[in-house]
Amino acid sequence: MNHTTGAMIGAIPAVRFEAVTKRYGQVVAVDHVGFDIAPGTLVTLLGPSGCGKTTTLRLIAGLEQASDGRILIDGTDVTALSAAERDVSMVFQSYALFPHMDVMENVSYGLRAMGLKKADAAARAAEKLALVGLSGYEKRQPSELSGGQQQRVAVARAIVLEPKVLLFDEPLSNLDAKLRRRVRDEIRGLQQDLSLTVVYVTHDQEEALAVSDRIIVMRSARVAQDGTPRELYNAPASRFVADFMGDANLLEATVGEHHSETAKVSVGPLSLDLPHRGIAPGPAALAVRPHSVRLTAGSAGRGGIEGQVTKAAYLGDHMEYMVATVSPKTEIFATAADVNRPHAVGADVAVHLDPESIVLVGND
């Protein structure tokens, strides 16, 4: 764990943002964002739409110029350089294949722009096309390819320049659900085989968890949290991150006095010993994942919260419940693997929380 931070010591980061700000008139799209990206890792920028993740990606590419701060690529300050001058390639959401060129012309475009001879460019391009499994498609027009193939052409076109950083802007959003998982794995495989440094933008937390070495969660133009997938899921720094990284129930709680690493936390009738994670005594929230909520029939005994099932949905391999509780007054979302003996709507249930899988988060 935490190998990224470890690897960073001594090594020059592939990308470094130093308090980068991007303003459009009065609107601040990226606000004092800073991070380092280690060479050879896949880092995801994750966040809801409008959080500034795509602008951040475009700032790395040079498609936007920073209003403030410095951007370094491989130790060189590139803040003032245009996209054409940066050693960075990008795979676009729409793939942006040139419709008037065939696959070979598309892939060798960057090499030709660099001034390579046609034959040399074609040889290198063919090599990358083979890498993405598209040998034999050289003479096809982009319009004659399927969505997945078009994307592979876009990837080949980007990696043919062997850039210091490869950028992906929501690369899976134009693919159907089945293809997504496969293409996702292909991208991750390619990145690991070639030890590429990849910055990947998505709004899908599951996709982010699956492919990333590290995830930078963004919210309202700022970095909300930066860490490994496991850190983000298990130790979210805020309510926002807890909620964004997979639905979490956020229960109002009160933190009591700290005892070394733990604190007494009271939530409704319950009093739990939890790691306090530096959160000061006072009001806070408990993040509880739906799958770690356990429901039992009947009224609550010790260690449970009384509730009533308000919704129950059968999803084939699991059940989804909504449970209304009085203390604390809230609704709790829970999933259960037992589909054969479901709780009925209106039934009284006891809600049990597993102390191992609940996290205390501060109020933002």
Added chain:
Amino acid sequence: MTRPTPHQNTFPARNIGAWLLLAWAGLLILPWYKVEGGFFSFGWLADFAAHGPAVLRGLHDAPWLLPLALPLLAATWLWARRRTAGLAVAGGIALVWMAVEGLAIIHSGWGFGWLAALAGTKGPVQPGMGWGAVIYALSMLMLVAADFAGRGWCKGDRFVIGSLLIVIATLVIFVAYPLLSILSSAVRDNSGNFAPALFTQKLFDANIWSLDCLIGGNRCGVAWNTLFVAVLVGVLATALGLALALIALRTQIRAKWLLRGLSILPIITPPFVIGLALILLFGRAGMVTEFLSHHFGIPRSRWIYGVAGITMAQVLAFTPIAFLVLVGVLQGVSPSMEEASQTLRASRWRTFRTVTWPLIRPGLASAFLISFIESMADFANPLVIGGNYNVLSTDIFFAVVGAAHDQGRAAVLAIVLLVFTLAAFLIQRQWIGKRSYVTVGGKGDGGTPAPLPGGLRIGAYGIAVPWLVLTVVVYAIILIGGFVNQIGRDNTPTLQYFLTAFSVEKGVGGWFLSGSAWPSLTMTMTLALVSMPFTAAIGLLTAYLLDRQRFAGRALFEFLAMMSFAIPGTVVGISYILAFNVPPIQMTGTGLIIIISFVFRNMPVAIRAGLANLGQIDKSLDEASLTLGARSFATLRRVMLPLMKPAIVTAMIYSFVRAMTAVSAVIFLATGRFNLATVYIVGRADVGEYGIAIVYAAVMIVLMMIVLVGIQFFVGERSLGRRREGVDAMPIAA
């Protein structure tokens, strides 16, 4: 294999070096002043001292040219120090000094009255600028661009900044400067002295503003005349356009042919043709007049010459334009909205009244204002059929060419006309543009548009059918009128007019074009063909800058570029005469000035074609190219241009056709040597030689048809046939 490592603040030594070299050449080698007989005759080489470069002339008789070497020396020093910061100052000083010395010292002495008063002498003289000056100024502009790029403007892209500066400079020189010349000459008397009192007197002249006709007097001021006709034409053309649009889109006949025919007519018809046809129909000796007097004893009269004729001709000419605007608007009304209204139990009439009508109302205002501007700007129809009814555009012309030759009065009239059309243009853009609910150009969301309620349908047919019949008759007259002896009176077929104009004879040295129309036709085609690529290039470049680049003052830039749409041709003509007749830029009497007027008159058409096309090209394509290491120029050349072929073709064709049929601006600029087809036809009509005029007009129409249809055939439906483009690229301001 990585890209060449980018250095921080890479100094573009070769690029700047090349411009410096050119600037030095402009200063040290090329003739600074305009060479009599033309630069390319190379006669100036023989007499190098007299036609010498700026430095020689500076040492000899034009010492004010010598300071031009200083900023260039400074720029060269900066180049040697590998610095871009400061080039803008050097270039700026050079350009400002050029403007100052150019305007202060002209062919006749001091250019400003107060300078002459101050110096007490007539002052030194200098001719107009030549190639040396042009090259020097261009290089200096590019040095300014290099400095701006070094400061990171427009993402530090030299090509973008350079293009932007060139476009702005040309707009300033060929649009803004001539307009300012109008202002400056409006406030002077005819000997060039500052005379504000005379200006006020001319501006509030009874000839312009009198309202006599309202209180029983015989005539109103020319401004009211013009306004009256323009409002009338605006209302009538909009009503007819709406009726036709409803018929074309909302009735069973769904007349595709109607759409097609009407969208092509205003493009191929030289502006005065309709007035000419109306004279042949309703003039004192016209066909209809003959018929009525012969059979019903209705006395011949001259009623058509005047407000009736102008209005008829303009309504016939501009209804297709109003129609195209309204078709676009009506197509933008989503059928699903009308269907929604009907499922809510509204009747057809109620649906039209409460849903469709409010949605198209801004479009109606737009169509009205465009027809209004067209009518105001129209020069040829009032000239041909106006009789004693004066309008501003013809009055401007006669103030310059007539016996009076009062440039000051022409300038004042031009200002009045310009204020009217610009006001209408501003209202159309700012006010109505923001009130438009319909989104045109998006994907249709299916559904069938509601058919018209019965009463409305009958009304639409009632207005449109007679108008369509008249249109057909008018065009029939044009096409056959030149091939009979005297249409209406003596309908014996004859080829005499055609042969006079277009005969080809075999002479001593082989075949030659002996017809009287050939010189003007070939000259027009040559100038139109030469202007074509320049119009397309500068228009599409401007469209690219507007659509793909963000920079401070973009809105102002767009406004300036599109504004020439609203400048009436007559105003352009008079402004070019006033601005380019004397140094520093002396071009009247050349073919060049006609070409330039074509380029800047037709540039908005190319801009619109370019914008429409660029809107369909995903922005991520250029971004992909940029991230792959191609700079903006390479991206433009290798990605954008191939995808912009339809716009290139559209821009070229429209600019060619519009150049061929233009009359209002070029009638001021045409000369004996550079005679133009339209000017020739107007001249024939003016002296009553209708046969030749009509035959020539018919040939022009057929020629334009062939060009348009031929191109459509070669390039295919997609590029020209798109309806939106037809609307966008429509010709405004004759």
